[in-house]
């Protein structure tokens with residue numbers, strides 16, 4: 424595995440190249456470093472390269488890392504499935520939750536968000552998949568969830584997150600991200616303040632940027648493959 428500094432510089436260059444190629448504004452795409460399963464030492468190396476935003480999937484592992492690193496200026500994003508018995512540590516230790524897909528979880532996070540912290544930034548996760556058996560939320564269900572979340576004072580709804588099933592074909596990748604973008608366009612008719620599309624990983628970040636991603640979540644290309 425190449426060292427973290429080289430990897431970060433290469434990803435930053437990929438993001439810049441994609442912004443240019445697809446007519447996006449410079450610096451309109453934020454890099455979230457996905458550090459799940461990776462030790463705090465690697466996170467610290469990324470911090471030395473100026474990286475400030477990190478994403479984690481597993482609550483206990485993340486809380487240990489956040490505590491160990493102990494730098495309040497970092498931004499921590501929760502991107503894994505949210506179990507209802509884990510909403511308290513998530514609401515207390517994270518700045519963002521990208522993987523919200525149920526009102527019950529939103530209500531629990533809202534209730535658990537400590538008063539001394541600003542509202543928790545949240546994205547609704549939409550399930551975009553071409554497998555007919557795996558249908559996600561309908562557009563109507565998404566509308567209802569978005570409106571309900573928007574009423575919760577300790578949450579701040581920012582937009583949508585998606586993790587489409589991996590495919591190699593660029594146009595197919597774009598098609599999935601296009602569908603996410605159109606769902607956001609639709610939601611913005613009633614919630615114009617929404618501004619976030621969290622989509623794109625190591626395999627498909629260019630396609631996501633082409634379709635308007637404002638945050639890409641990169642693990643493997645930064646920290647190497649996971650076990």
Ligand SMILES: *Cc1c(COP(=O)(O)O)cnc(C)c1O
Nearest residue numbers: 457502586624625640641642643
């Ligand atoms: C693990 C993970 C990523 C990072 O994927 P890579 O292929 O390692 O870049 C991004 N988003 C979510 C939701 C993940 O679980």
